[in-house]
Amino acid sequence: NAGVMQNPRHLVRRRGQEARLRCSPMKGHSHVYWYRQLPEEGLKFMVYLQKENIIDESGMPKERFSAEFPKEGPSILRIQQVVRGDSAAYFCASSEQTSYEQYFGPGTRLTVT
Amino acid sequence: SQQGEEDPQALSIQEGENATMNCSYKTSINNLQWYRQNSGRGLVHLILIRSNEREKHSGRLRVTLDTSKKSSSLLITASRAADTASYFCATNGGDKIIFGKGTRLHILP
Numbered sequence: 418n419a420g421v422m423q424n425p426r427h428l429v430r431r432r433g434q435e436a437r438l439r440c441s442p443m444k445g446h447s448h449v450y451w452y453r454q455l456p457e458e459g460l461k462f463m464v465y466l467q468k469e470n471i472i473d474e475s476g477m478p479k480e481r482f483s484a485e486f487p488k489e490g491p492s493i494l495r496i497q498q499v500v501r502g503d504s505a506a507y508f509c510a511s512s513e514q515t516s517y518e519q520y521f522g523p524g525t526r527l528t529v530t
Numbered sequence: 531s532q533q534g535e536e537d538p539q540a541l542s543i544q545e546g547e548n549a550t551m552n553c554s555y556k557t558s559i560n561n562l563q564w565y566r567q568n569s570g571r572g573l574v575h576l577i578l579i580r581s582n583e584r585e586k587h588s589g590r591l592r593v594t595l596d597t598s599k600k601s602s603s604l605l606i607t608a609s610r611a612a613d614t615a616s617y618f619c620a621t622n623g624g625d626k627i628i629f630g631k632g633t634r635l636h637i638l639p
Binding site for chain 1: 536563565572573574575576615618626627628630631632
């Protein structure tokens with residue numbers, strides 16, 4: 418059973434470009450969470466999704482950021498018109514149920530130049 | 531606002547000693563979890579303790595939970611070099627988990 422997969426592992430974008438981060442949850446998991454981590458900091462919750470539904474996006478910036486988890490395929494975190502402050506590690510996690518432990522992917526390190 | 535806060539922020543101990551990290555939180559929870567993160571890697575789930583439990587063990591790990599004080603502790607016994615990592619507590623009070631800023635543990639040879 419493969420773990421949570423994220424790609425790409427590293428992504429470099431120039432200011433103003435779009436970044437698309439992908440996350441495939443563990444088999445059998447229908448709950449997906451996205452987190453952002455700045456250097457030397459903890460994880461900050463961004464968004465919680467189930468298939469075709471955004472359950473909680475209270476941690477997402479109101480502009481430029483969006484997330485989806487379609488019926489088929491991976492969850493996508495999209496950042497439009499990236500700025501230097503978007504540079505961070507973005508982690509995806511999945512779980513079977515809301516209150517269960519979360520399994521994390523290896524993360525995508527986004528660098529905005 | 532951040533739910534869990536770990537204390538201390540950083541801890542250095544000799545190999546073989548015990549390491550204790552604390553976590554305090556603010557609101558009621560369903561469960562509390564501890565995770566480890568090695569540098570540049572994703573988080574690894576260590577242990578989950580439910581709100582009606584007071585203590586839980588897993589190998590060299592011992593976790594306690596005091597809901598009256600809204601605090602938890604993680605004890606790692608007989609530390610090893612491989613335990614060097616950041617440790618995060620995460621509280622679950624509903625539909626999402628909130629992480630603290632972590633304790634950076636460094637095991638000295």
